[in-house]
Amino acid sequence: MPSIVFYFKVHQPERLKHYTVFEIGEDHNYFDNELNKFYLDRIVNKCYLPTLNLIYDLIQKTQGKFKVSFGITGILFDQLKKWHPEIIELFQKLNKTNCIEFIGETYYHSLSSLYSINEFKKQVILHKKLIKKLFKKEPKVFANTELIYFDDLTFTIKNLGFKAILTEGVSWILGWQSPNFIYEDPNKNLKILLRNYQLSDDISFRFSARWWNEWPLTAEKFANWLENYNGNSEVINLFMDFETFGEHQWPETGIFEFLKALPFEIFKRKDLEFALPSEVIEKYPIRGIFSSKKPITWADTERDLSAWLENEMQKESVEMLYSLEKKIPRSLKETWRKLQTADHFYYMCTKWFADGDVHKYFNPYETPYDAYLNFRNVLEDFKLIINDKIKSKKQ
Amino acid sequence: MKVLMIGWELPPFNSGGLGVACFHLAKELNKKINLTFVLPQKLPLKETPFKVIFASDFIKKISSYLETNYLIDQDLYNLVFSYGERILNVYNEKPNIIHGHDWFSAPAVYFLKNYFKIPSFIHVHSTEIERTGNNPNPIIFQIEKEYFSKADYILPVSHLTKEVLIKSYQIPEEKIFVLPNGFEWIKNNTYQPNYLLNLKKDGWQIVLFVGRLTLQKGPDYLIKAIPLVKKFLPKTKFIFTGSGDMLNYLVKLCYELKIYDSVIFTNFLRDEKLYGLYCLADILVVPSVADPFGLVPLEGLNYDVPVIVSKTTGVGYYLNNIMKFDFWDIKEMANKIIGLLKYKTMTNLYLLNLKREAQEKFSWSKTADQLINLYSKCLQ
Numbered sequence: 053m054p055s056i057v058f059y060f061k062v063h064q065p066e067r068l069k070h071y072t073v074f075e076i077g078e079d080h081n082y083f084d085n086e087l088n089k090f091y092l093d094r095i096v097n098k099c100y101l102p103t104l105n106l107i108y109d110l111i112q113k114t115q116g117k118f119k120v121s122f123g124i125t126g127i128l129f130d131q132l133k134k135w136h137p138e139i140i141e142l143f144q145k146l147n148k149t150n151c152i153e154f155i156g157e158t159y160y161h162s163l164s165s166l167y168s169i170n171e172f173k174k175q176v177i178l179h180k181k182l183i184k185k186l187f188k189k190e191p192k193v194f195a196n197t198e199l200i201y202f203d204d205l206t207f208t209i210k211n212l213g214f215k216a217i218l219t220e221g222v223s224w225i226l227g228w229q230s231p232n233f234i235y236e237d238p239n240k241n242l243k244i245l246l247r248n249y250q251l252s253d254d255i256s257f258r259f260s261a262r263w264w265n266e267w268p269l270t271a272e273k274f275a276n277w278l279e280n281y282n283g284n285s286e287v288i289n290l291f292m293d294f295e296t297f298g299e300h301q302w303p304e305t306g307i308f309e310f311l312k313a314l315p316f317e318i319f320k321r322k323d324l325e326f327a328l329p330s331e332v333i334e335k336y337p338i339r340g341i342f343s344s345k346k347p348i349t350w351a352d353t354e355r356d357l358s359a360w361l362e363n364e365m366q367k368e369s370v371e372m373l374y375s376l377e378k379k380i381p382r383s384l385k386e387t388w389r390k391l392q393t394a395d396h397f398y399y400m401c402t403k404w405f406a407d408g409d410v411h412k413y414f415n416p417y418e419t420p421y422d423a424y425l426n427f428r429n430v431l432e433d434f435k436l437i438i439n440d441k442i443k444s445k446k447q
Numbered sequence: 448m449k450v451l452m453i454g455w456e457l458p459p460f461n462s463g464g465l466g467v468a469c470f471h472l473a474k475e476l477n478k479k480i481n482l483t484f485v486l487p488q489k490l491p492l493k494e495t496p497f498k499v500i501f502a503s504d505f506i507k508k509i510s511s512y513l514e515t516n517y518l519i520d521q522d523l524y525n526l527v528f529s530y531g532e533r534i535l536n537v538y539n540e541k542p543n544i545i546h547g548h549d550w551f552s553a554p555a556v557y558f559l560k561n562y563f564k565i566p567s568f569i570h571v572h573s574t575e576i577e578r579t580g581n582n583p584n585p586i587i588f589q590i591e592k593e594y595f596s597k598a599d600y601i602l603p604v605s606h607l608t609k610e611v612l613i614k615s616y617q618i619p620e621e622k623i624f625v626l627p628n629g630f631e632w633i634k635n636n637t638y639q640p641n642y643l644l645n646l647k648k649d650g651w652q653i654v655l656f657v658g659r660l661t662l663q664k665g666p667d668y669l670i671k672a673i674p675l676v677k678k679f680l681p682k683t684k685f686i687f688t689g690s691g692d693m694l695n696y697l698v699k700l701c702y703e704l705k706i707y708d709s710v711i712f713t714n715f716l717r718d719e720k721l722y723g724l725y726c727l728a729d730i731l732v733v734p735s736v737a738d739p740f741g742l743v744p745l746e747g748l749n750y751d752v753p754v755i756v757s758k759t760t761g762v763g764y765y766l767n768n769i770m771k772f773d774f775w776d777i778k779e780m781a782n783k784i785i786g787l788l789k790y791k792t793m794t795n796l797y798l799l800n801l802k803r804e805a806q807e808k809f810s811w812s813k814t815a816d817q818l819i820n821l822y823s824k825c826l827q
Binding site: 072073074363364365368402418419421422424425428429 | 675679767768769770771778779781782783785786789790792793795796797800
C-alpha cells in the first residue's frame with residue numbers, strides 16, 4: 053500500500069533594496085520592505101490563502117485522511133508576522149487537525165551547511181524553537197535548503213534530534229533503484245525520503261505545459277499513475293514549492309481543481325493513502341543505502357549547487373559573507389543571517405540560457421551582475437559597520 | 448537574384464555607423480546574390496569586395512549631414528531628389544529588388560520602384576525623430592514619412608526604431624521587419640598613445656565615451672556623472688571621442704563641475720586611434736538618449752572593454768547579459784561605472800559572458816541570410 057507524501061516548501065526571501073555605492077557608509081538598512089510586502093501580498097492572495105483554505109477543507113471532507121507536510125522558513129514567518137499574521141493563524145488552525153507536519157529547515161533558507169556547521173546548527177535550532185513556539189510541536193524530519201544533501205551532514209542533523217531527511221531522488225545515484233522506498237545514509241544516521249522528481253514535476257513543472265503529451269493533467273489520470281506503483285513501491289514523495297498552487301501554475305490552468313479532486317480520486321483506488329513523513333519512516337522498513345559525498349539539490353537538471361555557487365561572483369560573495377562569522381557582534385547577527393538567504397546568490401546565477409525562465413522568477417534584478425553589484429555594495433557597508441562596532445568596543 | 452542597393456556613403460568616406468553597416472552588409476550579400484551598390488557621387492574608393500557604381504561625378508561634400516541637424520540646403524535637397532534619375536544614367540538593367548538606406552535614398556527608391564515595377568525595401572538605420580531627440584527637421588521628417596510609407600518593406604535595425612516608425616510615422620506594422628545589424632569580430636591594428644599608457648601604469652583607470660557629441664548620444668549625462676565617480680575613484684580619466692555641436696556646451700559643463708582635469712576630448716577618431724582607445728579603456732559607457740542600434744558597444748566588446756548602455760540604446764534589447772541604466776539616472780550610471788571599476792571579479796565575468804553572447808548574436812553573414820530570406824519571400 054504506497055503512501056503518498058506531500059512536502060511543500062514555503063519560502064520568500066527578504067530582498068535587498070536598490071543599494072548603490074553611494075549608500076555605503078550612509079545607509080545601514082538593506083532590505084526593501086515595500087518590495088517584500090508587495091511580493092508577499094501577491095503570493096498570499098494568489099497562493100497561500102486559497103491553497104491553505106483548500107487544504108483545510110480537504111482535511112475536513114476526508115475526515116483527516118488527506119495529509120501534507122510543510123517546510124516553512126523562519127524568514128518567511130518573520131514577514132508573515134509583520135504583514136500577514138492571518139496566514140500564521142491559518143497554519144495554526146491546520147495544525148490542530150493533526151494532519152499536517154512541520155519539517156525542520158534552516159531559519160534563513162541559507163547555504164550554511166556548506167560553509168559553517170556551527171552556524172548551520174544555530175539556524176536549525178532557531179527554526180526548531182520557532183515551530184515549537186507557534187505550533188507546540190517539534191520537527192522530527194529535516195529538509196535542508198533546496199534539499200541539499202551530502203553524507204557528512206547526516207551526523208550533525210541526527211545530533212540536532214532529527215530522524216530523517218528529505219532530498220532529491222537523483223537518478224544517476226539511484227541507478228536501477230526506485231526512489232519510492234525508505235533509504236538510509238551509509239553511516240546509518242538518518243532515514244532518507246527521496247523526491248520522485250517525475251511525478252513531482254508533473255504537477256509543479258509540467259502541469260500547464262501544452263507541449264507535454266500528457267496535457268491536460270487531471271486528478272483521475274494522476275491517480276491512475278500512482279495506482280500503477282501499487283505492489284512495487286512503498287512511499288511516493290511529491291516535494292515541490294508551495295507556490296506551485298496559484299503562482300507558478302495560475303488558477304486558470306486548473307491547478308486548484310486538480311488539488312481539490314486529487315484526494316477523492318486517490319481514495320477511489322485501492323491501497324493508496326496519504327501520509328506524513330514522520331509516519332512513513334516508522335511504517336516502512338529501510339530498503340537500501342543512499343549516498344552522495346558531493347552535495348546534491350533538487351534544482352535544475354544538474355541537481356547540484358550550480359544555481360547558487362557556480363560563478364566567481366557567487367563564490368566570492370558567499371565566502372566573503374561567511375568569513376565575517378567570527379567578527380559579527382550580537383546586534384548585527386540577524387542582518388548577517390538575512391544576507392545568507394540563498395536567493396541572494398541565486399539572483400547572481402549566469403546559467404541564464406538553459407534554465408533562465410525559472411531563475412527569473414520573482415527576481416528583482418535585470419542581470420546577475422546587477423544582483424552582485426547590489427549585494428556587494430551592501431556587503432561593503434556591512435563590513436564597515438562591523439569594524440566600527442569592534443573599534444568602539446575596544447575604546 | 449539581382450539587387451540594386453542605394454547607399455549614401457561608404458568607409459572611409461563615412462560620418463558614422465551607416466557607411467560601415469552598409470559596407471559589411473553588402474559584402475556578405477554579394478557572396479550569395481548579385482548585388483550592385485550605388486553611391487550618389489564619385490568618391491575615390493579603393494577596391495571594394497562588391498560592385499560599386501556612382502550616380503554622378505563629385506558634386507558636393509556631404510559627409511557631415513548627420514551633424515548639421517537643422518541644415519538641409521538646396522544642394523542637398525536636389526542631390527536627394529535627383530538621385531533616382533541620375534542612377535538610371537549609369538544603371539539600366541532591371542533588378543529584381545531595390546533596397547535603399549535611410550531617408551536620403553528614399554525618394555530614389557520610390558522613383559526606381561515605379562520605373563522598374565519591382566518590390567522596394569528601405570533599411571532604416573535611424574529616424575529623424577531619434578537623431579534629434581524628437582525635435583525633427585520638418586523637411587527630413589516629411590521626406591521620411593512620405594517615402595517610407597511608399598516602400599513595400601521597411602527594415603529598422605532595432606525594435607526601438609520599429610516602435611518609432613509605428614508611432615510617429617504611422618507605418619503599418621505588417622510592413623516592418625526588424626533586421627539587426629551584424630558585426631565583424633576581427634581585431635585591427637591599434638595605436639595606443641604613450642600619454643595614456645603612462646597614466647595606466649600610474650594606476651589611473653579610463654572611462655570611455657565614443658559617439659557624436661550631440662543630444663541623441665547623451666554625452667552630457669556622462670559628464671554629470673563624473674563628480675560622483677571621482678568621489679569614489681579619484682584616479683579616473685574620462686575620454687570623449689567624437690565631434691559635434693555639443694562640444695562647447697560640454698566644455699563649459701566640465702568647467703562648471705570643476706572636472707576639467709579629468710576629461711579629455713579627442714575629437715573624432717577612426718581606425719587604429721579609436722581601436723587603441725578601446726584597448727586602453729577600463730569601461731565604455733553608452734548613455735544615448737536614443738540610439739536605434741549602436742555599433743559602439745559591439746566595437747568596444749571586440750576590443751575587450753566592458754560596456755554599459757542606456758535602456759534607450761537599441762543593441763541592449765538583444766543582449767540579456769548587458770547592464771543597463773536610464774540615461775537620465777546619473778546616480779545609477781555612476782554606481783555601475785564604479786562597480787565595474789572596483790569589483791573586478793564581476794567585471795571579468797561580465798565581459799566574458801557579454802562578449803560571448805554578442806558574438807553569438809551578431810554576425811553580418813547571419814544578418815545577410817535573414818535579408819536574403821526576406822527577398823526570396825517577397826519574390827515568390
